[in-house]
Amino acid sequence: MKQLGLIILSISLSIIGTAQDTASEHFNKERHLDEVVVTANRSERKMGNVAAPVQIVSQKIIKRTGSQRLQDILQEQTGITIVNSTLASSLNGYPNPFGQGVQMLGLDPSYTLILLDGEPLIGRNGGILKLGRIATGDIRQIEIVKGPSSSLYGSEAMAGVINVLTQSPEKRKLELQLHQATHNTWGSTVSYFDKINKTGVQFFLNRYSSSGYDLDKTIYGKTVDPFREWNGQLKITQDINSKMQWLLSLRNFDSKQDNNYQILWGGNPAIAKGFTTEKDNSLFSQLRWQLKPQRKIYFRAFYDDYRNNSFVNLDKTTTRFDETTFNQSIIKPEIQYERVHGKNSYVAGAGAYFETMDADRYAGKRNFTTVYAFTQNEWSLVNNKLTFIAGGRVDKRNDFEAKFSPRIALAYHPNEHWKFTASSGMGFKAPDFRHLYLVFNNSQIGYSLIGAKQLATTLQQLKQQGLLQTGADITPYLGENNLKAETSFGSHFGANYSNEKWTIGLGLFRNDIKNLIDNFALPFTRSNGQAVFSYHNIGRVFTQGIEISTKYNLTKNISLSGGYQFLDAKDKDVLEKIDNKELYKRDPVTYITTLVKRSDYFGLFNRSKNSGNIKIDYNNEAKGWNVYARGIYRGRFGFMDMNGNAIADDPSEMVNGFWLLNLAASKTFKQGWAVQCGVENLLNYTNPSKLSNIAGRILFINLNYSIINKNKKQ
């Protein structure tokens, strides 16, 4: 990764947006309603009984795509868009070092909680988790819950939760896969499962490497530099007795990527080279104790250690040009209790996070401690046709006010065809490390960006060192400078219909978000004339929309499905300025300046009003054939302001809509072999400057071999 934003001027937190969903991607009526989801209620439920908008992506579907990357799988789901970080990359076309994340309900990636087997992934650099850390070969099921879910999951779950569930021990089986694709991309995977008496084992190992790609040959270096990744997991289950089961899960991720780009050294062009290494190790232990048939208790402990180090040296020397580190670790004990009592299902739990952050842009090592407790009850009423859920969660972080997040939900299931749902809840996102503790002095430009909690001491230091302009009045900033949590209130209404042939879902959603954290310039500068920035709670936005998903079983073997999302995501303060006739636009050609009208305002940047997908699945179990074709559309979205009002309101500020067409075909042979080949991005869509994460057309082939396979697998 060539990364490095030199100019990382500000780092505005940016915003939000929307979308929601209703029905799942995935069909097959009976099976669909019987599928078990855990994320929506934090305990196992059948899909048909869940009151929240949940989408499931099964292992079968993941395998049919042939894809090796989680973001490719997620991108094919209605209402999810993979977006680049809104944080600064650098000029001159270097890719964004923070990677891509999930935009859900139109909200930025930092507002979607991503869980792996129910536990948080850490290492959000600039608010984004690199999704590539999860190998698709190990995924059993992905559960996507949309809408504020802080009532069960706390901070970050403002847009929703994506829970990636990995495989578990099962009967003895060995699976091998070899993947080869364009750009000299290789993947090899070993999965082993076994059950010996009361002990279960699952082992997964994946190596994935690529030479990267280059979308702009006129710029030195590649758009994505060569990398290699190792991904491993070992799960052991032990039935202690008929009532107790113990689970141990160890995970390891290790990646290394080249850094290679052009710099200016002593006034002359030079090359800087180095590596970015990322290491993530986690340990999860759980004891499940079935106290009585109706009562369960879980004891959990989770530990995760994430390290990211990046450096470049002046080529062929040991002269360090740049280096950054970002280390985070977490210890999280938790206890959860579940009880089914007549027609009630009750779940409650409590736990704590002990987080440590050590990054060179933060002022030293930082610790956060959060304690939390949640409770939720589910009532089954009217002959089990009506489900009512009420719950809430309290989070208290040591440096931060306690936060209560309630939620209620209702599901009505009048007959086997129809289901109606309604839910409302609150979500929040606590200020993160950078908002509170960042102390970043940009050496190239000279400005400073200071986290709220560091502001008083840093300003005093700067003043003592004579680095602030003379006469700067820092007294208003010597207090606590507390930031509030960003909070949202969201509602969702859904209607689903299904019969043998059809599944149709309609969802309406609305989210109002306030106290968004953004940076601001202090009213004085450094002595070099450059600005001093800090953070404050300022923004108010809303996101609302409609989501439709449908599936039609054309024949026994062929099914068609489609999804569509309409999204309207806007900044309330911008609307106010428009109404007050304070916001102008300047025609880039004629320079004629006029007032912005409400109808001109397209909405928040990086949000597409229209997005959707079409999928055709041909599956012939008997003959071992599967063909899975998907078209994913991302509609026009605002990219950057050009006409002087900091909003998207002019065609020149937009990226046009585009289609990604993906196709995979596989043939399974009786002896345990399967061959799959396919093409991703068939139309070869690229946009080097604005969507550098899209690589262009990729051809791939997968060879699968499974021992102890009874028959087919794909």
Next chain:
Amino acid sequence: MKRGLFLSALALTVLFVSCKKDKADPTPTTVKTKSISVNFNPASQFTFFSFKDTTVVENSDSATGKWDFGLRLTTFLVNSNSSGPGNAGVILLNTPYDNVYSASEAGYAYDTTTTQRAIKDGSWYDYNPATHAFVPKAGKTFVFRTADGHYAKMELLSVDYEPFIGMTPQKLIYKFRYVYQPNDGMRGF
């Protein structure tokens, strides 16, 4: 900012108090669109501009009254007090350029000290952290009393990066348009 609002209100009140049609054959106003190269490095030299001469003024003349305003990255100087010996002043109006018909008689802001400059950094542009673009805010007009006591109105149109190698930009290209009123005592554009 508050001052700007106050001044713009003040300016509006004198909008139509423009020149009388008596003096014969006034010199026509200068109407120009210019692009100038401005240093990105905040420790480097300013670029100075003269409305009257329609040109960038040599840096050796920084201590003279030959220039009206100066720029470096996003720091904006007017030739007065702490910035230079000139008598220039400026009002940043929240009024579109085409709707500014004349300059106010009074109410100009000066670079009182190096920390109290007439134009506050950040008051006239939006910075985009994702693209690093500095985009001048639409609907803002700079009304100048120039260093030699004439009047001008000016609008910043764009700020672009000059192509550069490596990761740190060297130069910004400021594009702006202005009308300069060369006749003594006349404030209309």
